[in-house]
Amino acid sequence: MPITRVSDAQRFDFLTDHANELAVSISDLNQQIATGKRLTRPDQDPLGSAQVVRAQSSLAALGQYDESTRFGQDVLGAQHDALGQAIDETMARAKELAADSSILTPDARSAASHEVDSLLQSLTAIGNSELAGRRLFGGLALDGPAPFADPLAPGYTAATAYSGSAAQVSVKIGSGSSERVQISTSGDQIFTSSLQALTDLKAAFDNDTPRAPSLDAVESAIGDLESERARVDVRASQLKQRGDQVAALTVTETAARSHVQDADLVAVISRLSQAQTALQALLAAGAQLSQTNLTDLLQI
């Protein structure tokens, strides 16, 4: 139905209604500028809200994967260093002593025996290494007793020296229950052959037995340690790669969430300026409106 007649109340109602709409719009735009958020309530964009909630959950999970990869790399890095020390210092010296055993004098063999004792203690100390109170080769047990027994203690045998945790600890690096990376290996699986080789080497020096078996054992033990260090390096590399992936995913997920939730300040400020101009124009029109009746023209 075409409008053929407009009452005075209608004219002012129109003015009030549109001024209210613009005021609400300006308030909304101001809120977006103040918070930097386009979305603050689910009824503003239901699907966008769901995306934001999911993105927040994903970002929280990614944050934990990042923490876990860093923690795992710290642990594996410490293990790498400890194994390097065992291989390059302790067992390398043991290999030299084993290689020289056939040419050593009795006094030198006695001194070598003492040195092997020292190496045994050194290797035991490496096996008992801690990182922030966690036993690196004892299932990462916290504040637990030393997993390897003192080699100078009576009744010591390499085979029974380890009494630490048998736990194989993993870190979670993804959403699936299989997305784990093992970051600890039971110490007995790593060091028993080395401890046994050193114990045998000491016995060889003490008992003046031929060199060959002891050297073979030491070399085999070094091989075990090197294998473990390689495994540690592979795991560390895996964690490093995953950490890089997580960092990239975090950036992507953050950008996606921002795209949905955050306000485009340039566009918002532009719209605010438009709304303010419209409100000013409306109020000016309102001022004119009050003058467009016969009361003023006829000066009644």
Place this chain on the structure above:
Amino acid sequence: MAISPILDSAARALLANETVLSVVGENIANVDTPDYSRQRAELQADTVIAQVNGVAVGTGVHVQTVDQIVDPLLARRQLGAETDASQQSALSDQLGGLAGVLNDLDQPSLAGALGDFFDAADALGRNPQGLAERATLLARAGALVSEFHRRSAGLADLQRTIDDRYVAVASEVNDQLTRIAQLNGAIVAAEATGQSANASRDQRTAALNQLAQTVGISTTEDAHGAVTVSLAGGATLVAGTDVLHTVAIRTNGVGLDGGALHEAQLADPNGVVVRLPQAFATGELGGLANARDVAVVTASANLDRLVDGTGVDPGLRDAVNAVQQAGIDLDGNSTAAVPLFQGTGAAGIALSGAITVRTLAAAKTTEPGDNANALALADLRSTALPALGGTTFSGYVATEESRVGEDATQAGDVATASSLKLKQIQDQRAGISGVNLNEELTNLLRYQHAFQAASRVLTVGNEVLDELLKAV
């Protein structure tokens, strides 16, 4: 020559124009009065009875009626539009409130509390024997419980607020019915004696519109000017000056807070109360009831489902407890009898009394450092549960957030459309019945001039009479 017809005619014109000017003044006075319908004086030439020099001339003018300028069809359409707009507006407002209660875009939020809980499980996985990590997990579990309680209480508060509003709105209906019946009486009495009842009609129209906002009604006006008001179901509320049925507010059902909810029912003059749910399913009462009994209850049930699952498939409580109770605590003991959560529903979930930092199961074996159970707990973050529609906890929260937001958005759109429809009708009505000052001022000038002209006629008649009297 007869002089008196001139004077009589002028006098009648003066009286008629004075009346018209009064009507114009009334219109100007009510230019901003809500629900006022402008009036128009209908002038009619008086019967030709005077004889002047053997010629029949008129005897002047009189005001036949003072009519309201209204469109009865528009008024009837407005009643329906008032009902629809009020119903949709009430529903939209309350769904907006519901979206606020379930808002996960702000803190604190349920999604945030769930994320924090699983973050703590991950942290426990990195240090399963750490007392700080254990304490943090328990604190986060407590915060999650608090968030369930807060959200559940928010829903209960919202439902109670809606019910309070429902009672307040329903309580006004009987006063409105009495008012309409009284106005019926005033209109019939005035118009029976030929008096104008325009002001009473405006008041009755306003009262009917107000009643229509509360509940859907239909009206019929009889020949004497009284309206009969009926509910959508056909029950007559007002007939003439009688209120035949009143609204009784009765308890009906129990709210989320354990208190009684209320329902509008129909009471006859003998005090017999009957339930007519469909009769009160429209208007603001209908919108409020829909929000209170459907939207809020559904949201509450869905929140409970997150905690309880379906009874067959586990929800959060049972899924977490299944992991917790399959593990080994810090002292190497089985936790088969030590759940993490207990209680039912979002309002009833609580931390188990047996759970402590030491009885939290981070391991699956007694080996120190074992973190397998903590990792299994952390895995729940991304585990899809059948009870939640095959989605994860956060996915379920996001879906629920989206559902409630969509409902609120749709209700807002419908409310806007209903309001626009009402506004259009109100504009049409205002276009017909509203006062336009320019028009009234023009009429003011017109009838002022007519009054001045009649005065001039009276003056001329008087002068003619004076001339005649001089000759005597």
